[in-house]
Amino acid sequence: GENVEQHPSTLSVQEGDSAVIKCTYSDSASNYFPWYKQELGKRPQLIIDIRSNVGEKKDQRIAVTLNKTAKHFSLHITETQPEDSAVYFCAAFSRGGGNKLTFGTGTQLKVEL
Amino acid sequence: GAVVSQHPSRVICKSGTSVKIECRSLDFQATTMFWYRQFPKQSLMLMATSNEGSKATYEQGVEKDKFLINHASLTLSTLTVTSAHPEDSSFYICSVYDGTNYGYTFGSGTRLTVV
Numbered sequence: 001g002e003n004v005e006q007h008p009s010t011l012s013v014q015e016g017d018s019a020v021i022k023c024t025y026s027d028s029a030s031n032y033f034p035w036y037k038q039e040l041g042k043r044p045q046l047i048i049d050i051r052s053n054v055g056e057k058k059d060q061r062i063a064v065t066l067n068k069t070a071k072h073f074s075l076h077i078t079e080t081q082p083e084d085s086a087v088y089f090c091a092a093f094s095r096g097g098g099n100k101l102t103f104g105t106g107t108q109l110k111v112e113l
Numbered sequence: 114g115a116v117v118s119q120h121p122s123r124v125i126c127k128s129g130t131s132v133k134i135e136c137r138s139l140d141f142q143a144t145t146m147f148w149y150r151q152f153p154k155q156s157l158m159l160m161a162t163s164n165e166g167s168k169a170t171y172e173q174g175v176e177k178d179k180f181l182i183n184h185a186s187l188t189l190s191t192l193t194v195t196s197a198h199p200e201d202s203s204f205y206i207c208s209v210y211d212g213t214n215y216g217y218t219f220g221s222g223t224r225l226t227v228v
Contacts, residue, residue, distance in 0.1 A: 032215045034215070034217070041204070041222070041224065042221070042222070043206060043219040043220065043221050043222050044157070044206075044219055046217075049215065051215075089156060089157070093215060093217070098162055098170070099145060099210045099212075100147065100159060100162065101147070101159070101208075101217060102159070103156045103157045103158075104156065105155075105156045106154075106155070106156050108154075
């Protein structure tokens, strides 16, 4: 089955700096890669996603890049703000894998004033 | 994506008892729902795929006799934790995949504490 690795596990940045979180996946059949933000005790919230036919996608301060050949994708947050502090999860989706989402291990992002 | 409702949000039960968690798809007829478990400071781990009208598909290592899943209608899947033990204390989240544009919606989660 799919295996998703995520790094780093914790990330601390100063307000206004950029943050980058990286993920790798194993199943070449995976074709959809969402990123979620989860606050303590709450459900994951989709913040951005990318499909396998696209190399990069941007939404205001958030961007995601995908390298299908290398099977890795990254989340980029620019001009970080304290409210960006949360746990971020990457995930990979494969229709052939029963429409399952496989999550990365998570990154605790802390944006310091 | 679909609108998903999950209840209860929190439950405390005694060891040895059973707890039922409900996941409802309010605006979409879901033939498939998913149940995840999340331990503190860990990722979401898929427990099982709930299939309407048939048996659930469990992930490796998940005890099907302990975590009973029933998906009797297109709008409701239930997860029953039987003979609960403290190590079952966790955050349980359901999700619905609506099959359109990769629509994947999560319930609000259930915090289970077994004492």
